[in-house]
Amino acid sequence: MQDSVFSNPIVKDGEIPMSVGLTGYGLCTTCKNMDYVTSKYGVLLAKCDNMDLRLNSANPVDRCTNFEDRMQLNLNQMYEMATLIEAAKDKIGF
Secondary structure, three states: OOOHHHHOOOOEOOEOOOOOOOOOOEHHHHEOOEEEEEOOOOOEEEEEOOOOEEOOOOOOEOOOOOOOEOOOOOHHHHHHHOOOOOOOOOOOOO
């Protein structure tokens, strides 16, 4: 039986649009630890970077102790984005 990742309709011309995202891998779909590659023939292979586990869309992950949301910033990214605001200490309010 062929794994459904090989016929993933999201892969077009070897590109996966990140706005669409990957589907069918359960919790791993939105995890930072998910790594994937595509071939020029549209073959999509996915694995978990933390557990060294090949992901299979026929058996999507439901729970994981190493889940990290792909959309959440890490502390370094938050620090780089932060803006220091200096306010007069004697003035309260706007």
